[in-house]
Amino acid sequence: MEIYDIIFYLFAAITLLSAFFVVTSRNIVHAAFYLLFTFFGVTGIYVLLGADFVAIVQLIVYVGGILILLIFGVMITNKITQVDIKTGTVHTLPAAIGVGLFTGIVGAVILNTEWRIVDSPMPVATLSTLGEMLLTEYVLIFELLGILLLVALIGAASMARK
Amino acid sequence: MQIPIEYYLILSAFMFSVGVVGVLTRRNAIVVFMCVELMLNSANLTLITYSSYLGDTVGQLFVFFVMAVAAAEAAVGLAIIIAIFRNKLTINIDEINILKW
DSSP: OOHHHHHHHHHHHHHHHHHHHHHHOSBHHHHHHHHHHHHHHHHHHHHHTTOHHHHHHHIIIIIIIIHHHHHHHHHHHSOTTTTOOBOOBOOHHHHHHHHHHHHHHHHHHHHHSOOOOOOOOSOOOOHHHHHHHHHTTTHHHHHHHHHHHHHHHHHHHHHHOO | OOSOHHHHHHHHHHHHHHHHHHHHHBOBHHHHHHHHHHHHHHHHHHHHHHHHHHTOTHHHHHHHHHHHHHHHHHHHHHHHHHHHHHHHSOOBTTTOOTTOO
16 A cells, blocks of 8 residues: 555545535535535545646636635525525435436446556646647637636626626 | 556546435535536546546646636526525525426
C-alpha cells in the first residue's frame, strides 16, 4: 500500500460518504455543506489524476460559484422562521430498485471491459496545453460558451426579477 | 499510475447512482438540483479519468466546457425555482403541477 493508494482511498471515501449524506440528510443546509465536501473530494481526485488546472477551476466554479448560489436559493425559498427547512422523500422503493439495476449493469460493463491504457509518464502541468487548444482548435466552442454564459446571466436576471 | 482505471470508473458510477437516487426521491427542488450537480461531477470525473489514462488532454478541455454549461444551468435553474416560489410559495416538486390538468 503506497501513499498514492492511501490518498486515493481517502478522497474516494470523502466523496462517496458526503455524496451519500447529501442525498439522505433531511436538512437542506446540511446537504449543501456535505456537497462542499463532495466537491473537495472530487478536486483531490482530479489532482491525483494529473489534472491540475481543472482541479482549480472545479474549486473556483463549484465551491465559489454554484454552491454559494444554491445556499442563496435555500435562503430565499425557505421560510427560515418556520421549521420548513426539512424535506421528505417520495418513491423510495422504485428508485432503489431501478438505480440498483443501473449500477449493477454499469459496474459489470466497467469490470468486464478490456481498457486500453497508455502508460503515461509523470503528469506534467496541463495549463499551457489547455490554453493553446482552447484558443486554436476549440476557439469556436470557447466563444459559444461565452455567449451561453451571457445569455444565461441575462435570462436568470430577468426571470428572477418581478 | 498504479491504481487500476476501474477504481476511478466505479467511484464515479457510484457517485452518479447516488445522484440519481437523490433526483428520484427528494421532494425539495434545491436538493434535486444538488443531486444534478453530483451527477455532472461524476461525469466530469469519468472524462478526467479517461483523459489521464489515455494521455490525451482533450478530455480535460471537455470537462472545462461541461463546467461552464453547469454554471449557466445552475443560474437559470435557481432563477426558475425562485420565480416558482414567488407564485406558489412552495418548491416541493410533488406540489407543483401547473403543467398538469
